[in-house]
Amino acid sequence: MKQIVVFMGFILFLFAAVVSFSNAEPDSVEKSQLERLDNSVFKNPHRPGAVFEHDDHNDMAQIDDCAVCHHVYDGKKLLEDESSEDSQCSECHSLKSDDENSVPLLRAYHKRCKDCHFEVNKGPVLCGECHIK
Numbered sequence: 001m002k003q004i005v006v007f008m009g010f011i012l013f014l015f016a017a018v019v020s021f022s023n024a025e026p027d028s029v030e031k032s033q034l035e036r037l038d039n040s041v042f043k044n045p046h047r048p049g050a051v052f053e054h055d056d057h058n059d060m061a062q063i064d065d066c067a068v069c070h071h072v073y074d075g076k077k078l079l080e081d082e083s084s085e086d087s088q089c090s091e092c093h094s095l096k097s098d099d100e101n102s103v104p105l106l107r108a109y110h111k112r113c114k115d116c117h118f119e120v121n122k123g124p125v126l127c128g129e130c131h132i133k
């Protein structure tokens with residue numbers, strides 16, 4: 001009886017070892033290969049760049065209007081049927097709000113990304129879910 005228990009224990013150990021080994025590899029490879037947003041405009045970024053698989057994300061979230069993120073304004077007025085995908089967010093949203101724009105870059109990103117996730121109750125809202133280590 002005791003031998004059977006020990007043997008079963010050994011089998012379980014082998015099984016766990018195989019599972020954890022086969023999990024460890026792809027996981028770490030995947031994380032390092034995740035597409036991340038360029039955070040270099042922030043001086044000394046505190047966190048790893050946010051994960052954002054641009055095309056896959058937008059397909060999955062079924063966003064067909066580029067201007068949901070790449071918008072164009074005339075003053076405070078949002079212009080329909082225009083988009084600014086050739087510009088980076090930081091070209092209009094400076095680090096600190098100024099006369100040209102009242103929405104500083106960090107708020108612009110967090111508001112755009114998190115507000116929608118909260119609204120549709122899908123997608124990450126916790127720090128570590130976007131700023132994956």
Ligand code: HEC
Nearest residue numbers: 037039042045046047049050109113114124125126127130
């Ligand atoms: C929905 C995704 C998302 C979530 C959730 C999120 N962030 Fe961000 N965050 C971004 C994006 C996008 C940027 C701008 C690009 C970048 O830095 O990767 C950013 C930038 C930042 C920056 C400026 C760059 C830097 O690293 O210093 C800080 C600080 C930050 N986030 C902190 C936080 C904290 C704290 C939380 C949780 C309270 C949080 N974020 C949650 C997406 C997110």
Ligand code: HEC
Nearest residue numbers: 038054058063064065066068069070085086087088089090
């Ligand atoms: C959910 C938000 C979102 C949507 C929707 C979106 N984008 Fe983007 N896109 C971004 C962000 C964020 C960046 C990075 C901008 C930055 O670094 O300042 C980006 C970058 C880009 C870039 C620059 C890529 C590069 O590597 O320099 C292009 C081109 C682009 N998007 C095109 C599009 C087009 C075309 C659509 C519609 C089919 C679209 N985007 C929809 C958020 C979005």
Ligand code: HEC
Nearest residue numbers: 069070073076084087088089092101102103108109111112
């Ligand atoms: C061509 C200039 C321009 C670009 C590029 C741009 N924005 Fe904006 N954005 C503006 C202006 C102007 C406003 C209005 C600011 C105000 O009301 O003072 C604004 C407002 C916003 C707001 C607040 C209003 C709202 O829609 O909720 C968010 C969030 C935002 N931008 C996020 C982004 C993100 C994220 C990007 C990059 C994907 C981006 N913006 C690219 C000019 C731009």
Ligand code: HEC
Nearest residue numbers: 050051052053057060061063112113116117120122123124
């Ligand atoms: C208009 C709504 C909307 C906006 C804006 C939006 N998201 Fe999302 N996001 C979603 C939805 C919906 C999902 C869940 C998709 C699913 O699982 O079916 C999602 C999922 C995600 C995920 C997890 C899935 C994946 O692709 O890895 C990440 C990370 C993410 N979003 C990051 C961001 C960032 C960063 C931004 C801002 C640049 C952003 N999202 C802007 C709607 C949005």
